[in-house]
Amino acid sequence: MNPTDPILTVQAIHTFIGQFHILEGVSFTVPRGSISVLLGRNGAGKTTTLKSIMGMTPPREGTILFDGQNLIGKRPYHIAQLGIGYVPEHRAIFKELTVRENLEIAERKRGDLARRGDLIFDLFPDLKRLYTLLGGNLSGGQQQMLAIARALVPDNRLLLIDEPSEGLAPVIIEQLMSAIERLSAQTTILLVEQNFRMASKLAQLYTIIDDGRSAISGSMSDLVRDEALIQRYLGVA
Amino acid sequence: MLRQRTSWITIIILIAALLIFAAATSRNLGTFGITVLSGLFQAMLLFLVASGLSIIFGLMDVLNFAQGGFFMIGAYVAYDVHHPGGLIDMTGAIPNADLRFFLSILAAIVIGALLGAFLERGLLRPLYARPIFQLVLTFGVSLVLVEAVRFIWSTTPYSWTALFSVREGYFTLFEQQFSTYRLFVIGIGFFLIVAIALLLQRTRIGIIIRAGVEDSGMVEALGINVRAVFTLVFTFGCAVAAFGGAIAAPFLGASIGMSSSFLLSAIAVVVLGGLGSYVGTAAGSILVGLAIAVMANYSAEFLNLPVLASMTPMLLLVLVLLLRPSGLFGERR
Numbered sequence: 001m002n003p004t005d006p007i008l009t010v011q012a013i014h015t016f017i018g019q020f021h022i023l024e025g026v027s028f029t030v031p032r033g034s035i036s037v038l039l040g041r042n043g044a045g046k047t048t049t050l051k052s053i054m055g056m057t058p059p060r061e062g063t064i065l066f067d068g069q070n071l072i073g074k075r076p077y078h079i080a081q082l083g084i085g086y087v088p089e090h091r092a093i094f095k096e097l098t099v100r101e102n103l104e105i106a107e108r109k110r111g112d113l114a115r116r117g118d119l120i121f122d123l124f125p126d127l128k129r130l131y132t133l134l135g136g137n138l139s140g141g142q143q144q145m146l147a148i149a150r151a152l153v154p155d156n157r158l159l160l161i162d163e164p165s166e167g168l169a170p171v172i173i174e175q176l177m178s179a180i181e182r183l184s185a186q187t188t189i190l191l192v193e194q195n196f197r198m199a200s201k202l203a204q205l206y207t208i209i210d211d212g213r214s215a216i217s218g219s220m221s222d223l224v225r226d227e228a229l230i231q232r233y234l235g236v237a
Numbered sequence: 238m239l240r241q242r243t244s245w246i247t248i249i250i251l252i253a254a255l256l257i258f259a260a261a262t263s264r265n266l267g268t269f270g271i272t273v274l275s276g277l278f279q280a281m282l283l284f285l286v287a288s289g290l291s292i293i294f295g296l297m298d299v300l301n302f303a304q305g306g307f308f309m310i311g312a313y314v315a316y317d318v319h320h321p322g323g324l325i326d327m328t329g330a331i332p333n334a335d336l337r338f339f340l341s342i343l344a345a346i347v348i349g350a351l352l353g354a355f356l357e358r359g360l361l362r363p364l365y366a367r368p369i370f371q372l373v374l375t376f377g378v379s380l381v382l383v384e385a386v387r388f389i390w391s392t393t394p395y396s397w398t399a400l401f402s403v404r405e406g407y408f409t410l411f412e413q414q415f416s417t418y419r420l421f422v423i424g425i426g427f428f429l430i431v432a433i434a435l436l437l438q439r440t441r442i443g444i445i446i447r448a449g450v451e452d453s454g455m456v457e458a459l460g461i462n463v464r465a466v467f468t469l470v471f472t473f474g475c476a477v478a479a480f481g482g483a484i485a486a487p488f489l490g491a492s493i494g495m496s497s498s499f500l501l502s503a504i505a506v507v508v509l510g511g512l513g514s515y516v517g518t519a520a521g522s523i524l525v526g527l528a529i530a531v532m533a534n535y536s537a538e539f540l541n542l543p544v545l546a547s548m549t550p551m552l553l554l555v556l557v558l559l560l561r562p563s564g565l566f567g568e569r570r
Contacts, residue, residue: 054458080460092455094448105444106459154460 007032007158007188008053013062015052022048023059026214028207030158035184037191037203039234045212046192047089050160054086055079066158081108085151089162093143095136099127102135102146106153113153120149123179141172148179158188165195177202196234200224208233244566248520252527259531262538267413272534273527278419280526281426285481287503287518288433289474295450295513297467298368299361302375305500306382307353307475311345311482312491313390318344320399324389334401342483349479350472357471362464379500383493394492404487422484430519437515446470450513498547505550509557511567520565525550
């Protein structure tokens, strides 16, 4: 594969949840080493797009290429093993497991955690102090950091991060932003984010998903100047 | 943590109340000892059915109604291997009764595991999207197991006749003879309670199972083949139940009624212990096992109402749920 090829190519995917046709043609690409963001109103299909990539809501049509491999038809564990880390909406921390166990379970090879420990505790020093606490006893911000840290334990080449800022205090959001920014030196990141200020500061590229379709993609620097576009699709100014 | 503490206090009070009641209604220390010992014996057998039921339900959301059937199959297989005649006659090949008993237990475990693996991979797996179908399926399988036993071994219950050393032994305490075999089963039961707890707490597969109980979708998204874990856990649960039947058989014999009676008591254990809680299942087994024995003794001494003992698990379930609607160690939902 060519290093200038996008790491992820999503092409015209259609995803159903039960009877409902949620994604009706979503296409975009994620270049290697970038932070890209999926924008759009509530219920537009951003989370379903991430779940479709992970195979958790498998698309019925379309293709998803990760480093040249088609992900369609693969089970989620297989997709994860190819090198994709998933940080879901609401974090999905295991509440009855300690912080340490929450990280250990993400190991794909023995010693992953030991190898990546420095990076993880460098980004999120708090986690070291919380190591023996149960996941359920952490605050929302701490859980979000743990969820991202969990995706960093194996050597993932792409991280899918869904709404990291949701329900967090501004100070915590600042910390998370700087962590994600530093992280992008190591790996490619695809973000879903409602907080437009955060998204516009972090991401170089955006795709707007509107009503289950990818409406428009481009560079973030163009989008922030285009108030009409922002108003039309995101309803924020 | 506070909730855990009140859970422990509740269970200790309930067990203490049972023991005091047993002491007050026993003729002498000897019968009290018998009651406690047979209660713990019953408790361990219950645990072997209920632990699988609880872990399988917690992880896979499948209430395996066939769990009692696996217990029954274990009893029949062990009986068959150990006694002359039947499907497999080992008495000629292995005259040593102790060795044959060991082999009969092994056979029960293997048969339980094979049947369990087939049930999960072959029958349950296509139905994960349809929970109600799974419920009906495992119920159907429990009926099939009973009919299979009827077909292979006839409907007459077997009582264990071929003795071996642990089964023959007795010891005397308070001028009362106690069977060493009961003590043997209780020892194995406590050993397994601790061993499975360590497995869940300390090993990677244990971490995966505990995480899967909370959110199996997220476990899979981390790169773990959750379906393979399902098969493993289901197989293990069925094998443990069959093992329970096998070690019960020298005392209880083998009968078709084992299937439903142990299933019902085990369901009572799992629900009153708190769904999905391993500690609750272990503690609940001890509580229900003791209660059955205490009530059996009480009714034999005073009421002449043998049905009281078999009603006990459900009565206790009602009592506990009135006190704590989510079970002793259950999460409030």
